[in-house]
Amino acid sequence: MSEETLNLKLRIWRQDGPSSKGGFAEYPANNIPTDASFLEMLDVVNEQLIEQGEVPVEFPHDCREGICGTCGVMINGRAHGQEKATATCQLHMRKFTDGDTIEIEPWRAAAFPVVKDLVVDRSALDRVIEVGGFISAPTGSAPDANEMLIPKDVAESSMDAAACIGCGACVAACPNSAGQLFTSAKIWHLNAMPQGQAERYKRTEEMVETMEQYFGSCTNHGECSEACPKEISLDFIAYMNRDYVKSKVKNRRLAGQ
Amino acid sequence: MTTLNSKVPEGPIAEKWTKHKFDSKLVNPANKRKFKILVVGTGLAGSSAAATFAELGYEVEAFTFHDTPRRAHSIAAQGGINAAKNYPNDGDSVFRLFYDTVKGGDYRSREANVYRLAEVSVDIIDQCAAQGVPFAREYGGLLANRSFGGAQVSRTFYARGQTGQQLLIGAYQALMRQVGLGAVKLHTRSEMLDLVVKDGEAVGIVTRNLTTGAVESHAGHAVVLCTGGYGNVFYLSTNAMQCNVTAAWRAHRKGAYFANPSYTQIHPTCIPASDEFQSKLTLMSESLRNDGRIWVPRSRDETRRARDIPEAERYYYLEEKYPAFGNLVPRDVASRNAKTVVDQGFGVGPLKNGVYLDFASAIERVGKDTIEARYSNLFEMYERITGENPYEVPMRIYPATHYTMGGLWVDYNLMTTIPGLYAAGEANFSDHGANRLGASALMQGLADGYFVLPYTIGDYLAPKLGQDLVPTDDPVFTESVQNIKAMTQGFLDINGTKSPEHFHRELGKIVWNYIGMARDQNGLEKAINEIRALREEFWKDVRVLGNADTLNASIEKAGRIADFFELAELMARDALDRNESCGGHFREESQTEEGEALRDDENYAHVSAWEWHDADTPQTKHAEELEFENVKLTQRSYK
């Protein structure tokens, strides 16, 4: 706890709508307490803009606890900023220095068109889920939960992947705007579990091919995992690729029956 | 004051639901596709309901103001979900979960609903496990359980500290599967701003597309609101920033009664605000109270660091006042006591707005490693926010608004007072009485969505077979669209001097000060006057900039605050009317000699459901008398 404050210069991307041309605007952010979060700093700037009669900056946010996956901007060229394992909303101003210039931009990816200012449209991620990111278990059809034993380490590994918050930082951080980390995390969450086996190969094939329609290709840079606020592991991409190759063989065989 | 019909079925409590399901009318599978259901909200309650309706064959449209259903506030729940599985063999049962919930709610909930909730709780766990929710497991592969929030049995299922996230993702995936199959039409970034009623029945909604500003009409045979709680009326709360009461409130304005608005839950262990412009508080899990000791310095003028204050000069107020339960007293008792010491000037931290939660003796007793194993993620979260290391400096905590038990009044079928309009999840009032137990909100949201609504909605729809949807060019729709457009443009035209945020913050202060943890007649009357004055100022002086045809968070916010003003006033009236203390509602005038909440069962064993007239006429109260046939009313004591 400290009562220090910072004076900063912000360069923020402003863009009226999806088809408008955007550009940087500069705003001062003065007397920002070091205890403030990054988004609270933006709140302060917005209050000042409103006072001056200027339209406030639209930025994505909701839970402000690093779990909903709504927030996310490029901070000095890095998705969610320089802190490891930290979503934008969890970043605090004590990590900056008085006099800093901070450049703030929206996620940049063809699959994520800008809606306004720092807000982008990430619905391509939902398109990947809806083709296979589930286990078909209609309500009411489930057996007793303890009839299926799931080894602790399997549940843990599945949970490691399921921790993804769907923020899209992986796509934004990738030089190719690839969607591999997001897609593989969902595939592994479900493919790891016994419940997920029946649809394993169908799921993998459908999700990978839908992903490819929206996102770029993976060339193993690893920037995605570096930027991920939940530190989702690159291993899941390897598991996905392995299952995808298998799915090609298995699904073809099934199709030929 | 008229009496409300809760439509609770006859018969012994354990048989009511089974009997009711059998007695309800069914819609033939081939006919289900002829009915359109509009589901507003895609949190636990909404996603589970929409997915299940679609699986059954209904035509479904789902709406959320978020950019994807997975962002709903349910995602933030940490602790867990209760179910009467009795896997640990420690004496749990449907009846015990029912009993604990009615007692925990301080005898202000409807027995039949609570029993059904406990009954279907077991199916929820089965359903979620089948969907692939990665619940915590024991080494043998069986599901793990823990005890939560002072429960005497271990009935809480969890997925690390992210239970809400995993349950929501399970429901979201079930929903997205139906979206992929074309059975659910999903409208994201689409905010419901009006309920459309014709001949007394709910026939549709009007929404605003938050990206384009387009105001749109949607007709349905039934409308289901799963739009969450209203804790953000306090401005500072643990709720996500966008949580609001608008959908429920606009329905209230169209005739749906609003029940028990003053029942709000204040959670004792949150990180205190660090400055004036803070907009959101963070919850620290209640489990911390298992090992942390709560204290304040005995001197108001204390300036030393916590570590340097000798034992004798520390006031462990919970341990002293409640020797039996100590730091583990229920949420409301812990919260109120923290407020008392802070109000008396004993608060700690730069703003003197917190109390210490100290792990020093626990670390000494069990070692740093054990404490780390238990709480490392929470300690990390705390340090990230405050910059202080709780292994070395005691945490500072203070209560914050967390959950709202009040909501739209619903009958046993979860139908509101408007036929065809249902409410589920935190948006309804039904199951938690005056106080919610930990890990029971997730249970209720999923119970409503997966297992209750899919049965009860058929009973309303069946007789409507062959009935066309009301066309969206009907005056009931076009008038509503005009009103919403005028309201939106109206905000831009006010051209005032103060931001929506300013008004929200000021409103929150009034609500927190007078309708917060402790209420009295004087304060409540003052609150009503102050809220009205501020509301008037808002409508004259709010400054909303930009346009109505692009994304514009200020427009969204202004509309939500307008509703919070009206809700806040009703909360004050409800609290004033309820001249007793119960659960989260503490009236200074009604306490025991020891300062504990004192119920008045003779006069207040009822639900207060309020009927809207207009913005300047106070609502009328209707009562639903509560009958307790299976649980004996007792006074709580934690001494």
Ligand SMILES: Cc1cc2nc3c(=O)[nH]c(=O)nc-3n(C[C@H](O)[C@H](O)[C@H](O)COP(=O)(O)OP(=O)(O)OC[C@H]3O[C@@H](n4cnc5c(N)ncnc54)[C@H](O)[C@@H]3O)c2cc1C
């Ligand atoms: C920090 C925190 C921790 C918690 N931990 C626990 C816990 O451990 N266990 C537990 O049982 N409970 C917990 N709770 C409570 C629990 O999370 C919530 O009560 C529950 O998730 C609410 O679910 P819901 O589906 O009713 O609403 P929500 O999840 O809030 O969903 C509301 C939905 O409605 C939509 N919506 C709202 N208004 C509109 C509108 N006008 N138009 C269109 N869409 C709209 C939103 O977009 C969203 O999709 C916790 C709460 C908090 C704040």
Ligand code: FES
């Ligand atoms: S605002 Fe929810 S993750 Fe940042």
